[in-house]
Amino acid sequence: xxxxxxxxxxxxxxxxxxxxxxxxxxxxxxxxxxxxxxxxxxxxxxxxxxxxxxxxxxxxxxxxxxxxxxxxxxxxxxx
Numbered sequence: 455x456x457x458x459x460x461x462x463x464x465x466x467x468x469x470x471x472x473x474x475x476x477x478x479x480x481x482x483x484x485x486x487x488x489x490x491x492x493x494x495x496x497x498x499x500x501x502x503x504x505x506x507x508x509x510x511x512x513x514x515x516x517x518x519x520x521x522x523x524x525x526x527x528x529x530x531x532x533x
Contacts, residue, residue: 462488469484472484472487472488475487
C-alpha cells in the first residue's frame with residue numbers, strides 16, 4: 455500500500471462523532487472513517503470542479519463564436 459501518514463487537527467466535536475461511529479462499529483477505526491470521508495469529498499469535489507471547467511470551456515467557445523459573428527457582421531456593414 456502507498457499510504458502516507460499526516461497529522462490532522464479536528465474540533466473535539468468531530469472527534470466525538472468519529473469515536474461514536476467507531477464505537478457502534480460503523481467504521482473499524484478513526485483512520486478508516488477519515489479516509490472514507492476524504493475519499494467521498496474528493497469524488498464530489500472532482501465532479502464539481504469538472505462541471506465548472508466544462509461550463510467555462512462552453513462559455514469560452516460561445517464567446518469565440520459570437521466574436522466571429524460580430525466580425526462578419528461588421529464587415530458586412532462596411533460594404
